[in-house]
Amino acid sequence: MKALVYHGPGQKAWEEVPDPTVQADTDAIVRVDAVTICGTDLHILKGDVPAVTDGRTLGHEAVGTVTEVGAGVKNVAVGDRVLVSCITACGSCRFCREGSYGQCLGGGGWILGHLVDGTQAEYVRVPFADTSTFKIPDGVSDEEVLMLADIGPTGYEVGVLNGRVSPGDTVVVVGAGPIGLSVIMGAQLFSPAHIVAVDLADSRLEAAKQFGADVTVNPSRDDAGEVVRALTDGLGADVAVEAVGIPESFEQCTALVRPGGTVANVGVHGAPATLHLEDLWIKNVTITTGLVDTYSTPTLLKLVARHQIDLGRFVTHRFPMSSFLEAYDVFSAASETRALKVVLTR
Numbered sequence: 001m002k003a004l005v006y007h008g009p010g011q012k013a014w015e016e017v018p019d020p021t022v023q024a025d026t027d028a029i030v031r032v033d034a035v036t037i038c039g040t041d042l043h044i045l046k047g048d049v050p051a052v053t054d055g056r057t058l059g060h061e062a063v064g065t066v067t068e069v070g071a072g073v074k075n076v077a078v079g080d081r082v083l084v085s086c087i088t089a090c091g092s093c094r095f096c097r098e099g100s101y102g103q104c105l106g107g108g109g110w111i112l113g114h115l116v117d118g119t120q121a122e123y124v125r126v127p128f129a130d131t132s133t134f135k136i137p138d139g140v141s142d143e144e145v146l147m148l149a150d151i152g153p154t155g156y157e158v159g160v161l162n163g164r165v166s167p168g169d170t171v172v173v174v175g176a177g178p179i180g181l182s183v184i185m186g187a188q189l190f191s192p193a194h195i196v197a198v199d200l201a202d203s204r205l206e207a208a209k210q211f212g213a214d215v216t217v218n219p220s221r222d223d224a225g226e227v228v229r230a231l232t233d234g235l236g237a238d239v240a241v242e243a244v245g246i247p248e249s250f251e252q253c254t255a256l257v258r259p260g261g262t263v264a265n266v267g268v269h270g271a272p273a274t275l276h277l278e279d280l281w282i283k284n285v286t287i288t289t290g291l292v293d294t295y296s297t298p299t300l301l302k303l304v305a306r307h308q309i310d311l312g313r314f315v316t317h318r319f320p321m322s323s324f325l326e327a328y329d330v331f332s333a334a335s336e337t338r339a340l341k342v343v344l345t346r
C-alpha cells in the first residue's frame with residue numbers, strides 16, 4: 001500500500017510500504033476512506049517531535065472501514081464504518097479508568113503517527129480497537145466525522161469545558177486557527193454573551209466571524225485588552241483560551257482574564273512562558289492545561305448526527321491521496337491558501 005512516510009526533519013514521501021497486519025488480538029485494520037493533516041504533523045516535519053523516527057507513517061485522524069479484527073476484538077466488526085481518533089485507549093489503566101485516555105499508561109495515548117504508524121495511508125493498524133474507535137451513525141458524512149478525530153474534542157474539552165464557559169460569559173479566544181475556531185464553535189453551546197477572537201491574520205478573523213465570534217481583534221492594529229474591558233465593565237474576560245502555543249499569547253490570556261476567571265491553555269508550547277504572579281496572585285484565577293482525552297467524542301458525535309454542530313465547515317480543500325504532497329503544501333501555506341483543514345480520500 002501507499003503511505004505518507006516521515007524521513008527526518010523536512011523529509012517526507014508518499015511511498016510504497018508493507019500492508020499493516022494484526023499484531024495483537026485487540027488490533028483492527030482499517031481501510032482509510034478520509035484522512036486529514038494536523039498542525040502537529042507540521043511540527044513533526046520541522047523536527048520538533050524527536051520521538052517520531054525515520055520511517056514512521058504520519059497521521060492521527062481518519063475515517064475508515066474495518067477490514068480485519070484480532071480475535072480479542074468484541075465491539076468492532078469487519079465492514080463497520082469507524083472514526084479513528086488521535087487518542088488510543090487501552091481501556092484498563094489507571095488513567096483510562098477515569099476517562100483521561102490521553103494519559104493512558106497501557107500503551108495508548110497519542111501514539112498514531114507518533115510512536116506507531118499512523119493514518120496517512122491506505123490502511124492503518126488501530127491498537128485497542130474496541131476502546132479507540134467510534135462507530136459512525138448513518139446519515140453523517142466522512143468529512144463531518146473526520147473533524148472529531150482531533151480538533152472537535154480538543155477545542156471542546158481543553159478550551160470550552162476546561163474553561164468552564166457559562167451562559168452570559170465573555171470568552172476570548174487567542175488564536176483562530178482550526179483549534180481556536182473549534183473552541184469558538186463549542187463555546188456557543190453554552191450561550192456566552194460575547195466571543196472575542198484575537199488573531200494576527202485577517203483571514204483567520206474572517207473565519208472566526210463565520211464560526212460565531214461576534215467581536216474580532218487584530219493585535220497589530222487594536223488593543224485586545226481595551227476591547228475586552230469595554231465589553232465587560234472594565235473587568236476582563238470570564239474565560240480566556242490560549243490557542244496559539246507561544247509565550248506572548250499565554251501571557252496575553254492571563255492579562256485579559258477577569259478576577260475569578262479561567263485561562264484555558266490549549267496551545268502546545270515549545271518555550272517557557274512567564275507566569276506574572278506579581279499581578280495574578282490577588283486575582284483568584286484558575287489556569288488549566290491539557291492534552292485532549294477524547295472523552296467528549298460520543299457527545300460530539302451525537303451533536304453532529306443531529307446537525308447541532310457542523311464540523312464539515314472546516315474543510316477548505318480536497319485531494320486524492322495520490323496528491324498528499326500537494327495537500328501538505330497547501331495546508332502549510334495557510335496564510336496564502338486560506339486553508340483550515342484539507343481532506344484526502346482514496
Ligand SMILES: NC(=O)c1ccc[n+]([C@@H]2O[C@H](COP(=O)([O-])OP(=O)(O)OC[C@H]3O[C@@H](n4cnc5c(N)ncnc54)[C@H](O)[C@@H]3O)[C@@H](O)[C@H]2O)c1
Binds near residue numbers: 178246248269
Ligand atoms: N492541547 C492539545 O491537546 C492540542 C491538540 C491539538 C493542537 N494543539 C495546539 O493548539 C494550537 C493551535 O492549533 P492550530 O492547528 O489551530 O494552529 P494554527 O497554527 O493553525 O493556528 C494558530 C493561529 O494563531 C495565530 N497567531 C499566531 N501568533 C499570534 C499572536 N501573537 N496573537 C494572536 N494570534 C496569533 C495564527 O495567525 C494562527 O491563525 C497549536 O499550538 C497546536 O499545537 C493542542
Ligand SMILES: [Zn+2]
Binds near residue numbers: 038040060086150
Ligand atoms: Zn492533531
Ligand SMILES: [Zn+2]
Binds near residue numbers: 107
Ligand atoms: Zn490506558
